[in-house]
Amino acid sequence: MKKFALVTIAVFMFSFGLLFSFPEAFAAQGKNVTQTIEYSKTLYPSWQDTPKQIYYYQAINAGAAVYAGDIERTYCTPGFSSDTWKCTYKGFVPLYN
Numbered sequence: 001m002k003k004f005a006l007v008t009i010a011v012f013m014f015s016f017g018l019l020f021s022f023p024e025a026f027a028a029q030g031k032n033v034t035q036t037i038e039y040s041k042t043l044y045p046s047w048q049d050t051p052k053q054i055y056y057y058q059a060i061n062a063g064a065a066v067y068a069g070d071i072e073r074t075y076c077t078p079g080f081s082s083d084t085w086k087c088t089y090k091g092f093v094p095l096y097n
Helices: 002-021
Strands: 030-040 053-060 065-078 084-096
Touching (some): 030 053, 030 065, 053 084
Antiparallel strands (some): 030 084, 053 065, 065 084
């Protein structure tokens, strides 16, 4: 019985040690991103007509991992030329590897 208890405690301590050796495995992996896109006023007469969400995609490590997900439109302003809308999208995208 003593051996069983000692083995159980040893296994528990080992598992607990591994858990805290890799805390990033339990953290939300990803990043906050911002992307700005210009849209033509001919296609989108009003800034409210521009897409509310876009799909963000960024490959890293030669495509071994990617940041990907939907991000929300935060605001739009008139673009550099008079016939465009410049919309900024922000959001958190998870890391997939």
